[in-house]
Amino acid sequence: MILLIRSQWRDLISRPIVLIALLANLVLALFAITVVHVTSHTLVHEFVEGPPQSSYHYVVPFPDNRESSYFRLRERWRAGELPEIVGMVPVVEGNLEIGGRAIPLIGIDLISDSQATFDLRDGQISTHLVTQDSVIVFGEDLVNTTFPNDIKVLEFRSSAQTFLLADIATAQNLLDRKGEIDAAWLRYNQVPVWEWMEHLSPGISTGLGFSRPEISLTDLNIESMDFWQPTQTFVGSIAFNMGLLGMLAVLVSGFIVYESTVRSIERREQEFDRLQAIGVSVLQIRSVLILEATALVLSSVLVAAILALVFLRQNSLIINVPKTTFLIATSKGLVLGMSTALIGVILAFTRQLRKVSWLVLVLGVVATVAMLCFGIWMTTTLVGAYLAVFALCVLHIIALTPAIVRFLDAFLPRFKPKSLISRINVRATCQHLKQAKFATIAFSLAIATAIGITLMVGSLRTDFIKLLEVRLPPGIQLREASAADPMIIRQWTGVEEVREYYRGEGNLSIGKTDVIATSLDEFEARRFGYEYDIDRVGVYVNEKVAAQLQANVGDDLELKLPSMTPIDLPIIHIFKSYGEMSRVVLLPNNQVFSNQLVRDRLLIVVQPDSISAIERKLQETYPSATVLNHTEIREQAVHIFNRTFALTNLIALIAVAVAVIGLFNSALAMQGAKRAEYRLLNTLGFSRLALFRQSFTQSSLLGVVCCLLSVPLGIGIAWILCELVNPRAFQWTISLHLAPMTLGYPLLLGLSAAVLASVLPWIFVSRSSK
Amino acid sequence: MVIHVQSVSKKFPDGKGERWVIKDVSFNIEPHQATVIRGPSGVGKTTLLNLIAGLIQPDNGEIELILKDSAVSTSLNRLNTRELLRFRRDHIGFVYQFFNLVPTLTVQENVLLPLALTKREHLREQALDRLQKLGLQSHLNAFPAQLSGGEQQRAAIARAVAHEPQFLFADEPTGNLDAENSAEVFKLLWDEHERLGTNLVVATHSDDIGAYAARTIHLA
Ligand SMILES: Nc1ncnc2c1ncn2[C@@H]1O[C@H](COP(=O)(O)OP(=O)(O)OP(=O)(O)O)[C@@H](O)[C@H]1O
Ligand SMILES: [Mg+2]
Numbered sequence: 001m002i003l004l005i006r007s008q009w010r011d012l013i014s015r016p017i018v019l020i021a022l023l024a025n026l027v028l029a030l031f032a033i034t035v036v037h038v039t040s041h042t043l044v045h046e047f048v049e050g051p052p053q054s055s056y057h058y059v060v061p062f063p064d065n066r067e068s069s070y071f072r073l074r075e076r077w078r079a080g081e082l083p084e085i086v087g088m089v090p091v092v093e094g095n096l097e098i099g100g101r102a103i104p105l106i107g108i109d110l111i112s113d114s115q116a117t118f119d120l121r122d123g124q125i126s127t128h129l130v131t132q133d134s135v136i137v138f139g140e141d142l143v144n145t146t147f148p149n150d151i152k153v154l155e156f157r158s159s160a161q162t163f164l165l166a167d168i169a170t171a172q173n174l175l176d177r178k179g180e181i182d183a184a185w186l187r188y189n190q191v192p193v194w195e196w197m198e199h200l201s202p203g204i205s206t207g208l209g210f211s212r213p214e215i216s217l218t219d220l221n222i223e224s225m226d227f228w229q230p231t232q233t234f235v236g237s238i239a240f241n242m243g244l245l246g247m248l249a250v251l252v253s254g255f256i257v258y259e260s261t262v263r264s265i266e267r268r269e270q271e272f273d274r275l276q277a278i279g280v281s282v283l284q285i286r287s288v289l290i291l292e293a294t295a296l297v298l299s300s301v302l303v304a305a306i307l308a309l310v311f312l313r314q315n316s317l318i319i320n321v322p323k324t325t326f327l328i329a330t331s332k333g334l335v336l337g338m339s340t341a342l343i344g345v346i347l348a349f350t351r352q353l354r355k356v357s358w359l360v361l362v363l364g365v366v367a368t369v370a371m372l373c374f375g376i377w378m379t380t381t382l383v384g385a386y387l388a389v390f391a392l393c394v395l396h397i398i399a400l401t402p403a404i405v406r407f408l409d410a411f412l413p414r415f416k417p418k419s420l421i422s423r424i425n426v427r428a429t430c431q432h433l434k435q436a437k438f439a440t441i442a443f444s445l446a447i448a449t450a451i452g453i454t455l456m457v458g459s460l461r462t463d464f465i466k467l468l469e470v471r472l473p474p475g476i477q478l479r480e481a482s483a484a485d486p487m488i489i490r491q492w493t494g495v496e497e498v499r500e501y502y503r504g505e506g507n508l509s510i511g512k513t514d515v516i517a518t519s520l521d522e523f524e525a526r527r528f529g530y531e532y533d534i535d536r537v538g539v540y541v542n543e544k545v546a547a548q549l550q551a552n553v554g555d556d557l558e559l560k561l562p563s564m565t566p567i568d569l570p571i572i573h574i575f576k577s578y579g580e581m582s583r584v585v586l587l588p589n590n591q592v593f594s595n596q597l598v599r600d601r602l603l604i605v606v607q608p609d610s611i612s613a614i615e616r617k618l619q620e621t622y623p624s625a626t627v628l629n630h631t632e633i634r635e636q637a638v639h640i641f642n643r644t645f646a647l648t649n650l651i652a653l654i655a656v657a658v659a660v661i662g663l664f665n666s667a668l669a670m671q672g673a674k675r676a677e678y679r680l681l682n683t684l685g686f687s688r689l690a691l692f693r694q695s696f697t698q699s700s701l702l703g704v705v706c707c708l709l710s711v712p713l714g715i716g717i718a719w720i721l722c723e724l725v726n727p728r729a730f731q732w733t734i735s736l737h738l739a740p741m742t743l744g745y746p747l748l749l750g751l752s753a754a755v756l757a758s759v760l761p762w763i764f765v766s767r768s769s770k
Numbered sequence: 771m772v773i774h775v776q777s778v779s780k781k782f783p784d785g786k787g788e789r790w791v792i793k794d795v796s797f798n799i800e801p802h803q804a805t806v807i808r809g810p811s812g813v814g815k816t817t818l819l820n821l822i823a824g825l826i827q828p829d830n831g832e833i834e835l836i837l838k839d840s841a842v843s844t845s846l847n848r849l850n851t852r853e854l855l856r857f858r859r860d861h862i863g864f865v866y867q868f869f870n871l872v873p874t875l876t877v878q879e880n881v882l883l884p885l886a887l888t889k890r891e892h893l894r895e896q897a898l899d900r901l902q903k904l905g906l907q908s909h910l911n912a913f914p915a916q917l918s919g920g921e922q923q924r925a926a927i928a929r930a931v932a933h934e935p936q937f938l939f940a941d942e943p944t945g946n947l948d949a950e951n952s953a954e955v956f957k958l959l960w961d962e963h964e965r966l967g968t969n970l971v972v973a974t975h976s977d978d979i980g981a982y983a984a985r986t987i988h989l990a
Contacts, residue, residue, distance in 0.1 A: 420875060420883050427874035676869040683825060685859025685887050687852065 025661040030304035037329035056185035087113040087187035094175040099145040100480030102598040107171020254340035255442040256662035261348040385724035429701040436666035444710035446659035447750035451714025456721040458742035472630040478602040494610030501601035513583035530573040538572035540586035547731035664757035695762040703754030771801035778831030809989035815973035863930035865940040870926030871914035920951035
């Protein structure tokens with residue numbers, strides 16, 4: 001056995017390039033897994049919004065805002081209704097104007113639930129800390145703000161969200177809503193399984209659409225708190241996407257391990273036969289190969305972990321890397337890497353598996369097509385969309401690629417170019433395709449993913465920039481501007497118009513929404529892409545509101561603002577708001593008389609040549625307000641957009657890199673057989689240059705075929721991302737732009753990568769044979 | 771049509787040092803002569819053949835090939851890589867022990883390849899006739915992997931002489947074949963040598979060719 005291991009070891013190091021390529025491929029894939037996991041975990045936990053992540057899971061809103069409603073619910077609960085619920089608190093919510101901004105205030109009753117906690121970034125805070133007449137301020141951005149005299153601040157807490165927490169009586173006082181209660185928050189008795197699954201794959205609960213079990217009362221509406229966290233949904237979806245991409249990298253590297261094991265077995269078939277003849281058992285041979293795979297994966301995990309740590313430290317997206325998360329990520333990589341490598345090795349031994357009967361294949365294709373149709377048409381869930389992506393990839397692997405390779409194999413030999421050299425090239429490419437089927441599949445899969453992502457991001461970017469151009473016309477925005485007086489600003493020279501925006505939070509039947517009240521005139525209509533009609537009075541809602549309410553233009557929208565009778569107005573326009581995670585309702589300001597809305601934004605339209613002068617003057621006159629140039633906001637928005645998707649691109653790039661290594665490996669294996677052919681051609685009078693040209697032509701042909709193979713799949717993935725994933729996850733629509741430039745980039749990347757991967761081995765071979 | 775080999779030596783790196791494989795070898799091969807190079811394994815037969823064919827360069831000495839109807843001799847040492855390549859392509863045919871055919875070309879295409887490379891398309895008919903005579907007519911569109919060892923060597927000979935080179939070199943052309951096949955291959959080589967009037971140089975262990983050869987060079 002020791003001898004066997006020694007022989008295997010010598011065999012391994014006798015081909016250093018193959019070994020390095022194999023290691024690099026594993027390291028890259030594992031690196032991707034670790035980075036993706038840590039990044040998405042961190043993202044998911046930093047983008048929590050809505051009510052802070054508390055120990056509460058359900059909300060029961062009281063439409064009448066009466067304390068008696070709450071007490072009635074509490075009595076029923078005490079009497080044994082809602083047995084799953086173990087705790088309950090009354091809540092009042094509203095906005096306070098602080099430093100010119102509308103800041104949410106949450107008041108909860110301390111004595112109702114002794115175990116209430118708020119889960120925050122720097123640990124848990126017990127609500128017992130809240131004392132009468134004072135508030136706890138969450139969010140560092142308020143530390144330097146002067147608070148109105150009637151708000152006593154007990155302490156500041158760091159948090160991703162900005163809000164105030166107070167005792168319910170204090171909150172009622174501050175909001176001027178004595179005796180009113182908005183809702184009851186309910187605590188569920190156990191942590192569902194998917195909260196644990198989040199640790200294994202961040203974003204999975206969002207991706208798979210998990211939510212808490214529905215509990216209900218006949219006369220009251222009970223909502224899951226998760227519904228109140230749209231940003232988390234967005235981030236969860238991104239995280240889940242990235243997780244899928246990371247898995248893809250592992251899948252691709254699994255293919256590569258499989259293929260290189262098959263090659264190694266084929267190459268040493270005779271040797272293994274001899275070994276068996278002298279009494280070495282098959283099991284022993286297998287164990288040696290498995291041992292080899294284990295050693296490879298273990299060393300790769302180590303290197304990948306170190307690389308990932310270095311990368312994460314450098315990455316500005318992540319502030320600190322939690323130790324446990326990193327460990328979980330690394331062990332996840334270890335388990336995934338081990339299992340793919342082992343499955344690869346074991347599959348490589350089972351030859352029967354390489355020949356699948358027609359019946360099984362047809363059944364498989366039918367089942368996958370059914371899955372695809374189900375995902376697209378039969379369901380509206382996100383998991384359906386992912387199912388469709390998965391089905392598309394499976395179809396590509398089991399049907400499309402083999403069919404095309406078969407077709408080329410049958411057709412190409414009949415295609416006879418005049419020049420014999422071209423014939424050699426065409427046939428050799430065909431052979432390469434057939435022999436390196438797995439590398440080809442892995443490669444085209446990776447390129448397709450790159451195409452899909454690039455097309456989707458490109459389309460979103462096009463739509464987003466178009467939107468920003470109309471939404472942010474040249475002008476200056478003044479934020480936290482409640483102190484500014486529009487009447488005065490209007491007098492300044494160069495100012496053409498000053499527009500006022502009142503903002504706050506309101507409630508729809510589906511939950512909270514941002515509310516903006518302004519004059520919905522022709523100017524505003526243009527900003528939101530609405531064809532202005534003076535006779536139509538109503539509200540604009542963003543796509544998210546429309547999708548969640550399943551409402552169309554013309555339907556009535558019922559909106560509740562704190563301390564006001566509900567507003568009932570028709571929806572006259574649905575607008576896109578990419579990047580906006582929350583629901584948004586735009587009201588005509590002549591309909592609103594709520595003291596809960598704060599006039600905290602002004603839009604100042606200025607003559608182009610006096611923009612900077614007015615900017616300066618605004619800064620001097622209102623030092624507490626924030627002055628923002630629309631052009632700058634636009635640039636900033638695009639910048640943030642690009643950054644969010646940089647990581648996605650990076651991972652797509654890693655997947656391509658892993659696939660390229662696979663192609664390189666298989667080309668290397670094939671160049672061994674080519675050495676003899678090159679020698680022959682050399683005696684026939686081919687120069688080194690001619691041989692290189694030939695190798696290059698064959699590589700390019702191979703690259704072209706791989707890339708062409710990946711185009712339909714890539715467009716399919718992009719289509720699903722635009723038409724299914726985005727509307728289902730974020731409720732916004734993207735029109736798929738098949739821009740040649742956007743499509744060309746990943747193709748060019750793939751083509752050059754493929755050529756490089758197949759030409760490099762040639763250079764190695766020609767070097768070593770000299 | 772004449773080969774002059776003048777005190778040629780060739781060394782190879784051997785472990786840490788070097789080893790002279792060919793040491794001070796000289797001989798002449800006259801026009802239309804058939805020559806056998808003999809000697810035990812590892813003595814340097816292949817090396818010598820590769821030297822004469824210009825596939826490797828000697829460390830000492832000079833190799834001259836003189837073409838038919840040409841007064842000038844071509845010294846292989848003085849040709850640059852491109853000229854050497856062209857000389858080999860135009861005037862030399864080579865048969866190895868195995869791997870003589872491009873695996874992605876059919877038998878017929880393999881035979882036509884040297885014609886395409888040397889632009890001697892007018893020899894096409896003769897080349898195809900020769901394939902017939904060699905008994906390969908039913909395998910014209912087969913790929914090399916589909917042929918038996920003997921058929922492969924016959925096709926290799928057809929390829930080596932298709933462009934009617936003036937020199938024909940064969941390195942253990944029968945090393946992989948049984949006695950019957952190997953006798954046949956030697957006969958075919960001999961026939962082509964006779965018919966085309968080429969210089970034939972064969973490196974071999976086998977005695978079968980001895981009967982034909984006008985001259986034997988022993989390496990020891
Ligand atoms: N490229 C090379 N590098 C180093 N040593 C070489 C090289 N080519 C040949 N040799 C050595 O030169 C010696 C002669 O080799 P060669 O192949 O010419 O012998 P041969 O007479 O053809 O043997 P055989 O009858 O077995 O074919 C051998 O010992 C071989 O190890
Ligand atoms: Mg030899």
